[in-house]
Amino acid sequence: xxxxxxxxxxxxxxxxxxxxxxxxxxxxxxxxxxxxxxxxxxxxxxxxxxxxxxxxxxxxxxxxxxxxxxxxxxxxxxxxxxxxxxxxxxxxxxxxxxxxxxxxxxxxxxxxxxxxxxxxxxxxxxxxxxxxxxxxxxxxxxxxxxxxxxxxxxxxxxxxxxxxxxxxxxxxxxxxxxxxxxxxxxxxxxxxxxxxxxxxxxxxxxxxxxxxxxxxxxxxxxxxxxxxxxxxxxxxxxxxxxxxxxxxxxxxxxxxxxxxxxxxxxxxxxxxxxxxxxxxxxxxxxxxxxxxxxxxxxxxxxxxxxxxxxxxxxxxxxxxxxxxxxxxxxxxxxxxxxxxxxxxxxxxxxxxxxxxxxxxxxxxxxxxxxxxxxxxxxxxxxxxxxxxxxxxxxxxxxxxxxxxxxxxxxxxxxxxxxxxxxxxxxxxxxxxxxxxxxxxxxxxxxxxxxxxxxxxxxxxxxxxxxxxxxxxxxxxxxxxxxxxxxxxxxxxxxxxxxxxxxxxxxxxxxxxxxxxxxxxxxxxxxxxxxxxxxxxxxxxxxxxxxxxxxxxxxxxxxxxxxxxxxxxxxxxxxxxxxxxxxxxxxxxxxxxxxxxxxxxxxxxx
Amino acid sequence: xxxxxxxxxxxxxxxxxxxxxxxxxxxxxxxxxxxxxxxxxxxxxxxxxxxxxxxxxxxxxxxxxxxxxxxxxxxxxxxxxxxxxxxxxxxxxxxxxxxxxxxxxxxxxxxxxxxxxxxxxxxxxxxxxxxxxxxxxxxxxxxxxxxxxxxxxxxxxxxxxxxxxxxxxxxxxxxxxxxxxxxxxxxxxxxxxxxxxxxxxxxxxxxxxxxxxxxxxxxxxxxxxxxxxxxxxxxxxxxxxxxxxxxxxxxxxxxxxxxxxxxxxxxxxxxxxxxxxxxxxxxxxxxxxxxxxxxxxxxxxxxxxxxxxxxxxxxxxxxxxxxxxxxxxxxxxxxxxxxxxxxxxxxxxxxxx
Ligand code: HEM
Ligand SMILES: [Cu+2]
Ligand SMILES: [Cu+2]
Numbered sequence: 020x021x022x023x024x025x026x027x028x029x030x031x032x033x034x035x036x037x038x039x040x041x042x043x044x045x046x047x048x049x050x051x052x053x054x055x056x057x058x059x060x061x062x063x064x065x066x067x068x069x070x071x072x073x074x075x076x077x078x079x080x081x082x083x084x085x086x087x088x089x090x091x092x093x094x095x096x097x098x099x100x101x102x103x104x105x106x107x108x109x110x111x112x113x114x115x116x117x118x119x120x121x122x123x124x125x126x127x128x129x130x131x132x133x134x135x136x137x138x139x140x141x142x143x144x145x146x147x148x149x150x151x152x153x154x155x156x157x158x159x160x161x162x163x164x165x166x167x168x169x170x171x172x173x174x175x176x177x178x179x180x181x182x183x184x185x186x187x188x189x190x191x192x193x194x195x196x197x198x199x200x201x202x203x204x205x206x207x208x209x210x211x212x213x214x215x216x217x218x219x220x221x222x223x224x225x226x227x228x229x230x231x232x233x234x235x236x237x238x239x240x241x242x243x244x245x246x247x248x249x250x251x252x253x254x255x256x257x258x259x260x261x262x263x264x265x266x267x268x269x270x271x272x273x274x275x276x277x278x279x280x281x282x283x284x285x286x287x288x289x290x291x292x293x294x295x296x297x298x299x300x301x302x303x304x305x306x307x308x309x310x311x312x313x314x315x316x317x318x319x320x321x322x323x324x325x326x327x328x329x330x331x332x333x334x335x336x337x338x339x340x341x342x343x344x345x346x347x348x349x350x351x352x353x354x355x356x357x358x359x360x361x362x363x364x365x366x367x368x369x370x371x372x373x374x375x376x377x378x379x380x381x382x383x384x385x386x387x388x389x390x391x392x393x394x395x396x397x398x399x400x401x402x403x404x405x406x407x408x409x410x411x412x413x414x415x416x417x418x419x420x421x422x423x424x425x426x427x428x429x430x431x432x433x434x435x436x437x438x439x440x441x442x443x444x445x446x447x448x449x450x451x452x453x454x455x456x457x458x459x460x461x462x463x464x465x466x467x468x469x470x471x472x473x474x475x476x477x478x479x480x481x482x483x484x485x486x487x488x489x490x491x492x493x494x495x496x497x498x499x500x501x502x503x504x505x506x507x508x509x510x511x512x513x514x515x516x517x518x519x520x521x522x523x524x525x526x527x528x529x530x531x532x533x534x535x536x537x538x539x540x541x542x543x544x545x546x547x548x549x550x551x552x553x554x555x556x557x558x559x560x561x562x563x564x565x566x567x568x569x570x571x572x573x574x575x576x577x578x579x580x581x582x583x584x585x586x587x588x589x590x591x592x593x594x595x596x597x598x599x600x601x602x603x604x605x606x607x608x609x610x611x612x613x614x615x616x617x618x619x620x621x622x623x624x
Numbered sequence: 625x626x627x628x629x630x631x632x633x634x635x636x637x638x639x640x641x642x643x644x645x646x647x648x649x650x651x652x653x654x655x656x657x658x659x660x661x662x663x664x665x666x667x668x669x670x671x672x673x674x675x676x677x678x679x680x681x682x683x684x685x686x687x688x689x690x691x692x693x694x695x696x697x698x699x700x701x702x703x704x705x706x707x708x709x710x711x712x713x714x715x716x717x718x719x720x721x722x723x724x725x726x727x728x729x730x731x732x733x734x735x736x737x738x739x740x741x742x743x744x745x746x747x748x749x750x751x752x753x754x755x756x757x758x759x760x761x762x763x764x765x766x767x768x769x770x771x772x773x774x775x776x777x778x779x780x781x782x783x784x785x786x787x788x789x790x791x792x793x794x795x796x797x798x799x800x801x802x803x804x805x806x807x808x809x810x811x812x813x814x815x816x817x818x819x820x821x822x823x824x825x826x827x828x829x830x831x832x833x834x835x836x837x838x839x840x841x842x843x844x845x846x847x848x849x850x851x852x853x854x855x856x857x858x859x860x861x862x863x864x865x866x867x868x869x870x871x872x873x874x875x876x877x878x879x880x881x882x883x884x885x886x887x888x889x890x891x892x893x894x895x896x897x898x899x900x901x902x903x904x905x906x907x908x909x910x911x912x913x914x915x916x917x918x919x920x921x922x923x924x925x926x927x928x929x930x931x932x933x934x935x936x937x938x939x940x941x942x943x944x945x946x947x948x949x950x951x952x953x954x955x956x957x958x959x960x961x962x963x964x965x966x967x968x969x970x971x972x973x974x975x976x977x
Contacts, residue, residue, distance in 0.1 A: 028890065115919040190916045196881060197864040197918060203797070204918040251956035258786050290882030291816040292830075294797070294863040298817050306865055340737070341745040349755050371867070372878045376781035380774050387766045394762040395755070397726060402754070406746035410661075411668035411738070419672070419734055426726050430719040433766075437773040439711045439780065443874045446867060446914040485645040485654075488668065493768040499679065510694035512871025512922050513913045517922040525871060525910055528693050549638060553645075603745035 041346025057167075059159035060585040064166050065144035068478060069470075071173060072137020073551055079128040080544050082121045086518070087218045089113040091537025091582050094521045107185070108376040115207050116516040119188035123206065124180065126191030127214070129459065131221055132176070134324040137171050139225075139263075142327055143232045143256045145473060149576035150250050152593060154586045157234040158351045161227050168224035179213035185516065187214035189518060194318070195288040195309050199280045202295045212281065215274045222271045229267075236260075241575070243595035247351075250574050250599040251344060254351050255330025258358040258434040259323050264364070266319040273312030280304070307372055314365035321458050322361045325425075326354065328465020329396065332418040334599075335472050336400055338572050339415035340407030341601035341608060353392035370438045371445050379438050386436035393429050396418025397422065408603070412570070413487030414472035420495045421464040427499075431506065446516075449509020452502045460498045467494075470554070475569050479563030479582040488551045490546060497543035501536050508532070573611050574597050638742055660931060662739075664937075669738035676731035680724070694837035701898060701909070703891040705874035707776040718765060780924070784888035788854035791847060794827060795859075795866030795879040798920030801909055802847045803827060804840040806945060811858065812836025819862065824950040831947065837954075841946040846929040847911070849891050850936045866924065869939040872898070878915055891930045898930075 088097060089112075096111030108119035128294045144162065147620040150156055156162045171214060179186040187197040188206020197203050198211055236257045240249070244589060279285040280301075288309045289301035337344040344350060366382040400422050409415070431453040434440045444450065468491070474482050509515075520527045575595070579587050593613045601610040604619055652660035697709040737745075741791075792803040792811050805811045812835035819828035826843070829836045842848075849855050859868055861879035868887075869876045877887045899907045911926030948955035 105802055115922070119916075119919060119921075188919075192916075194865055194916070199915065200864070203864055206919075291815055292863055292881050293819045295820070295899040298819065302882075305883065307883065325829065341739075343747065345748060346750045346755050348750070371876045373880060373883060379781070380777060383773055383777070384770055387667070387770050390766055391759060391762050395759055398758040399755075401726065401729050401733060403746070404730070404737060406748065407732060407733075407737045408739050408743055408745040409665075409669070409737050411665050411672075411734075416668060416672075419730065422730055423727060424731070426723065430723055433719055433769065434715050435711070437715060437778040438712060438768060439773045440715060441706055441782065442714070442876050443705075443708050445876055446869070483645050484664070485648040485650055486642070488664070489641065489645070492671065495675070499682070502681070507686070507690040507694050511913070512695060514869060514871070514912050514922075516916045519922055522923055522925060523910060523912070524906060526912070532690065545634060545638075549641065552642065553640075554837060562653075600749065602747070604747045606744065 025100075035165055038328065046512055057163060059155070059163050061144045061156050061159065061162060061195065062477070062583070062585075064162055065141045067166050068140030068144060068169070068266050071170065072133050072141065073554070075128050075132040075137065075173065076547070078552065079125050079133060080547060082125040082128075084541055084544050086118055086121045087537040089118055089518050091534045093521060098241075100327045101166055113518070115518060116185060116188060119190075119516070120185045120206055120210070121524070122516060123188050123190055123193075124176075124186050127187075127218075128176070129509070130191060130320065130324065131218070132169075132173060132467070133566060134459070134462050135225065135263075135320070138324065138462060138469075139236075139256070139259055139327050140166070140169065140228060140329060141221070141466075142469050142473075143228065143260070145477065146252055146576065147232055147235050148239070148587060149476070149579065149583075150253055150574050151236060151239060151244055152595065153235060153586075154237040154573050154588075154592070156231050156470050157239060158231055162231050165224050165228035165231065168220050168227065172220035172224060175213055175217040175220065179217065180208045182209050182213070184208040184210060186210040192310075192313060193277070194306070194313075195277055195280065196292055196294075196306055196556070198348065199277060199288055200292070200294050200299075201281070202297060207543065212278065215278050218274055219271060222274075225263050225267055229263040232256060232260040233264065241592045241595060244542060244575075244612075248595055248598045251328075251347070251350055251354075252327075252330040253327050255326045255333070258354050259326040262319045262323050262326070262358055262361060266316040268325075269312055270316035273309055273316075276312075277309065279466075295445070307369070307374075310369055310372060311365070314368045315362075317368065318365045319361045322357060324458055324462045325465075326357070328421060328462045329354070329425075331465055331469040331472070332421045333400070333403075334574070335414050335418040336403050336422075336471075337600055339410045339412060339418070339604065340404055341410070341602045342403055342407045342569075343602055343604075344399070345402040345405075347396075347600060349395055350399055353395045356392040357389060360385060360392070361577055364436075367436055367441070370441045383436065383438050386497040387433065390429065390433060390436075393425075397426055397429070412471065412483060413482070413491055413516050414468045414470075416488070416491040417464045417468035417471065419466060420491065423495075424456050424461040424464060424498065427503075428455075428461060432457060438454050443512075444509055446514055447509035448505050448513045448515055451515050452505035452509060455502050455505075456498070460502065464495075467491075472570070473576075474554075474557070474561075475564045475581075476576055476579075476583075478558050478561070480557055481562050481564060481569075482557045482561060483553050486549065490550045490553070493546040494543060497539050497546070500539045501543065504532055568611075571609050573601060575607055575612060649775070669735050672731050673735040676735075690901070695874075699901070700871075700872070700874050701872035701893045702875065702891055703733065704780045704889045707779060708874040711773055711776050712787050715769060718769065779891075784856040784886070785854050788856045788888055789850065790856050790858060791849070792827075792858045792860065793847070793868055793879070793926075794862060795868070795913065795917070795924070796862035796943070797918050798862065798913070798924040799843070800847075800868075801826060801841070801843040804842065804940070804943075805835075806838030806840055808835055808838055810835040812839050816862070824946060827946075829946065831950065837947045838945050839947070840943045842943070845903070846908075846927045848936055848939050849928060849930045850933050851891055851897075851930050853892045853933070854888055856886055856891045859887070861883045864917045865915050866913045866917045869912040869914035869926075870909070871912065872909055876914060894930045894932065895928075896931075918926035 071242040098111040100108035101111050107114055125497045127441045184205040197478060198207055201208050236253055276287040280287050280289055286304035288306050289304040333344050333350060352514060364382060364386045367386045370379050435444055435453060458548035471482055471487055508529055564581050567581060575593060578593050580589060596615045597612055599612055604610060697713055700706050700709050790805050790811060794801045803811060812833040813830045814828045815830055816828050819827055841967060859877050859879045861881045863881060866875060866879040868879060873889055875887050875889050877885050899905055909928035911928060913921055913924035
């Protein structure tokens with residue numbers, strides 16, 4: 020269906036007051052299926068991404084609690100685990116294969132399904148048309164397909180959990196030859212094929228989505244919405260989509276070659292291998308080739324996760340400080356720089372693979388270069404808070420938490436990006452601490468900030484505030500308690516992906532720490548369940564939104580009805596006359612983008 | 625039973641928190657939303673300040689508790705490790721300063737500029753001078769860090785000195801094997817299709833290559849190194865990617881099937897010295913596999929002894945090349961022994977006659 024058709028279809032629907040909106044839809048032959056399941060409304064698709072993401076979040080989080088049990092209490096048995104997982108937890112002890120399967124699926128699912136699909140998918144879909152002033156995406160149909168490809172990918176990944184030899188277990192980075200050789204372990208059997216197929220479909224989904232986001236932002240802005248009047252969320256999502264479109268195909272090719280090596284006897288990644296006493300015929304392949312392909316996506320991927328969070332945080336910080344975002348153009352510039360540099364640093368994950376040292380030095384330079392735009396962003400966020408008039412909504416608190424985590428995790432990146440130190444820290448717990456803080460938890464905070472901030476727009480109700488505050492405080496304290504001391508384990512040389520340190524003289528000295536981390540992570544996980552409860556409860560029972568613009572925000576989404584229908588605006592799409600950040604200008608609390616520039620308005624911007 | 629108990633407690637906690645949250649919402653509606661919003665704002669602003677102070681104390685406490693357990697700067701047991709530690713120190717100082725400043729500003733601003741009816745926010749959309757300052761300063765600082773880093777990096781990754789001893793390390797699921805080049809100081813050629821444990825050829829050595837005839841194969845025991853003598857490790861893998869992790873030497877290198885890699889360093893402390901220095905009579909140098917390699921990854925452990933040249937020679941002299949295990953008839957000792965027996969027999973026989 021073309022966009023025109025949607026617009027027309029709506030002109031007659033939206034002529035009454037919007038309280039009865041839903042019923043009208045029903046009248047106009049929107050069955051339950053087309054409205055909620057095979058929906059082409061960007062808002063509904065956004066919610067589908069969000070809810071699927073939440074389900075994966077629970078699974079991935081639960082897995083981390085399980086493997087933390089092993090790390091925190093390696094000498095105890097938990098008979099209940101055997102009840103649920105059978106031979107995977109024989110005698111109530113998590114078996115190594117099980118542990119590695121859990122870690123692998125935990126990483127994969129959180130990185131790709133929660134923080135890529137769940138984050139970009141949700142907020143790109145929800146916000147792009149609303150914030151640029153469009154009725155829907157450029158192609159609502161492709162947009163719908165994007166979700167359904169993600170859905171099929173999810174089903175396959177989920178199914179892989181139940182095959183007899185278990186899911187993939189080579190780590191979320193699935194380096195061959197481990198992932199290429201069936202004989203190398205249970206986790207390299209059918210589970211690995213399912214993983215690859217699921218990821219291939221996921222990539223298709225993300226490409227369909229990404230192309231759509233780019234086209235929509237470039238072509239469908241309303242009158243007056245020049246690129247430099249867009250809110251930073253839009254810029255961030257635009258760059259995210261560009262990163263994804265340029266890098267995901269490389270992972271796809273890497274994954275397909277791996278499938279060939281696994282099943283068709285090719286030797287892209289294989290050479291000189293004797294596994295389990297079997298001499299394999301393959302010669303001439305390169306195991307390192309895969310790492311280049313993987314990290315050519317893998318590094319941009321961390322920014323694909325982070326940029327949308329940055330965009331939303333910029334917006335939320337500005338709205339709730341009642342101040343314009345400081346250095347709007349510099350913020351765009353630094354997003355742009357990050358986007359370019361993200362493609363030029365991938366080999367910093369490979370300093371100790373035997374990479375040519377000179378090449379390594381080039382990647383050191385480029386990697387540390389990326390710290391400059393990151394620093395600019397931090398300083399600009401700080402200045403945005405300076406002399407503000409700050410309201411601490413739960414969304415705002417999560418945005419502040421994001422900045423704190425981004426600083427902490429960004430600084431440890433300076434250790435790892437410097438190859439000299441990375442020799443020592445590579446593949447230790449230090450890395451786990453680093454990427455969880457800077458990418459995992461920080462982006463989660465961005466996502467929470469976005470959910471709290473735009474929930475009223477999504478569902479016409481508020482989340483429970485008090486629970487929101489508890490959620491924030493427990494999560495930020497917990498996140499630091501879990502991941503800050505983990506750096507010390509890395510500094511002691513403890514390798515990552517070790518499920519039991521008792522056999523090691525130099526590493527076996529963190530018992531108390533590991534217990535503490537495990538207990539805190541259980542509390543944090545329970546808190547997230549509470550949040551999810553709040554989420555679903557509030558969809559139906561939350562306090563109703565009664566004003567169109569509850570946060571006093573300038574952007575266009577708050578000019579739509581409280582419960583916008585398909586097509587978003589009743590009547591004309593509003594015209595835009597100014598940038599999105601006129602807060603506290605000329606003594607006025609806020610000036611919406613739709614308001615023409617006044618004759619006596621001060622000139623700044 | 626106990627689990628059930630915990631689940632019930634959790635559920636109760638859940639319910640209670642939820643009820644409180646719901647009640648507080650009703651209360652706020654009754655008291656006037658504006659009033660309770662202001663109160664919440666004050667509470668959270670205060671908590672942010674508390675979090676800053678508590679967090680900084682926590683960072684300090686964490687360091688007190690755990691600082692002693694990490695590899696101490698300056699405790700490195702190799703020359704390259706000293707460089708790594710130095711770079712670590714430089715980075716730690718710089719990032720530490722930035723960390724304290726930025727986190728303090730973040731939470732302090734949040735607290736200080738909390739909403740108040742008496743103040744208006746300051747319209748401050750940009751300021752070129754400020755922005756240039758905080759582009760240029762990080763750029764300069766980072767250049768310094770890159771400069772130091774690369775200086776050390778090139779030193780560490782340079783060619784091994786000519787007098788370095790060579791040890792070959794081979795990883796496979798889930799063990800380490802070592803090979804010393806023997807008197808000729810050359811590691812003989814290998815081909816993976818020759819690997820055959822049963823035939824005494826675990827590494828696939830090509831016996832046609834004479835350089836192989838004196839190579840010493842060591843497995844299931846310590847790797848021995850000589851203190852203050854540079855060593856070059858030639859690293860291989862037979863199956864999947866492993867990684868030779870040497871935390872005390874601050875060295876690390878992947879073992880990639882099909883593509884040999886290498887590192888070199890000079891051990892500067894014997895195992896005995898380390899035992900004394902660390903006040904730990906059990907101390908050993910460990911090789912940890914640092915690259916996920918399958919279900920036994922976490923237990924893929926090797927050990928190293930660093931000793932004096934004499935000790936090393938004494939250990940080495942007792943070793944026999946694998947060649948002789950594969951071809952016992954070529955073993956001079958065996959030949960001699962055989963010859964000896966023949967001689968003894970010959971000597972005994974006539975007596976009997
Ligand atoms: C409750 C919060 C979490 C806890 C306690 C936790 C804990 C852990 C731990 C301990 C590991 C390392 C296991 C090992 O190497 O032995 C790990 C791996 C990982 N986690 Fe998390 N995690 C959490 C949340 C997240 C989030 C939000 C993300 C999203 C980016 C994430 C992404 C990953 C990734 C990518 C890995 C590496 C997986 C692999 O090695 O293949 N985690 N997690
Ligand atoms: Cu990276
Ligand atoms: Cu290994």
